[in-house]
Amino acid sequence: MLALMRLVIFGLILLTAVYLGVSWYSRRSRRRKMEADWEATGRPGDRDAYIGEGMAQYEASLRRRLIWLVYIVPVSVIAVIIFMTNFR
Amino acid sequence: MVYVKWVFWGIFWTVVIGFLHYTLPQHDIVRITDTYEKRVNPGSNALFWSNADTGEDPTATERDVFFIQTFRTNEKPMIYRNEDTGWGWPPYFKFNTSNLQAQASDLMSKKSAETAQWVAIRHYGWRNEFFSIYPNAVRVWAVDGPEVRIIPWFNIVVLALLAALAWAVRVRWRRFWRGRSEGSRDEWSEGKL
Numbered sequence: 001m002l003a004l005m006r007l008v009i010f011g012l013i014l015l016t017a018v019y020l021g022v023s024w025y026s027r028r029s030r031r032r033k034m035e036a037d038w039e040a041t042g043r044p045g046d047r048d049a050y051i052g053e054g055m056a057q058y059e060a061s062l063r064r065r066l067i068w069l070v071y072i073v074p075v076s077v078i079a080v081i082i083f084m085t086n087f088r
Numbered sequence: 089m090v091y092v093k094w095v096f097w098g099i100f101w102t103v104v105i106g107f108l109h110y111t112l113p114q115h116d117i118v119r120i121t122d123t124y125e126k127r128v129n130p131g132s133n134a135l136f137w138s139n140a141d142t143g144e145d146p147t148a149t150e151r152d153v154f155f156i157q158t159f160r161t162n163e164k165p166m167i168y169r170n171e172d173t174g175w176g177w178p179p180y181f182k183f184n185t186s187n188l189q190a191q192a193s194d195l196m197s198k199k200s201a202e203t204a205q206w207v208a209i210r211h212y213g214w215r216n217e218f219f220s221i222y223p224n225a226v227r228v229w230a231v232d233g234p235e236v237r238i239i240p241w242f243n244i245v246v247l248a249l250l251a252a253l254a255w256a257v258r259v260r261w262r263r264f265w266r267g268r269s270e271g272s273r274d275e276w277s278e279g280k281l
Contacts, residue, residue, distance in 0.1 A: 001141070001143075002141055003140065003141035003142075003146075003174050003175040003176055004175045006175070007175040007176075078179070078181065081179065081180070081181050082181040082183075085180055085181055085182050085183075085184070085226060085227070086181070086182065086183050086184040086187075087184075
């Protein structure tokens with residue numbers, strides 16, 4: 001069962017790296033978009049407050065939660081392959 | 089310098105295509121003539137044997153491996169090994185070696201048989217007589233005849249996804265470096281402040 005442990009541990013490390021990367025990239029693009037929005041709408045009020053509000057909306061958004069698919073998709077694919085190879 | 093570049097890309101594409109050709113599943117239409125097991129002692133060809141850890145001790149140097157002996161539709165022999173890949177590479181997650189051997193034995197059909205039983209066999213890997221390596225059978229099932237054509241949907245999807253991924257990386261890579269060479273463009277450099 002050493003092979004299974006190796007797969008789980010290295011898989012988890014890899015997927016966590018991907019998760020952190022994607023979530024950093026997504027948050028950064030959202031922030032840039034908010035910065036551009038703030039300028040485009042004629043600079044309403046305080047810049048940091050405007051961006052902060054947008055980022056708070058992002059934190060609660062479906063888009064951010066979809067990043068969990070980074071974990072869900074590979075694990076489901078492995079489960080499907082195991083079933084298709086061995087039990088069909 | 090241009091030759092260095094050619095050689096680099098030549099080696100790069102040879103490795104990529106070779107890797108995919110070895111790893112992705114392929115289908116053969118064959119007639120199974122025998123199934124057996126044989127003691128193997130992998131040496132310098134150990135890379136092409138799986139020896140997966142599925143309960144047994146993977147450090148043993150000698151072990152018995154199942155083989156499936158077949159003839160292809162062109163009447164040339166093809167021998168497959170039948171080994172677990174377990175949790176390792178390539179990711180077929182194959183644990184049902186013994187069951188597969190039972191199914192393969194059940195589908196035997198010799199040249200002298202009145203109506204030959206043709207079988208589709210899914211496998212990965214290469215057959216090479218010089219290195220004594222064999223493709224690993226993953227699944228067998230009976231088919232109607234030798235002309236059956238199997239469309240490799242799985243490979244189509246995987247290769248399309250790989251191409252899409254490579255394209256996405258390439259586009260971002262280029263954009264990144266173009267952004268660098270043109271210098272920064274923000275509200276300071278554009279004189280908006």
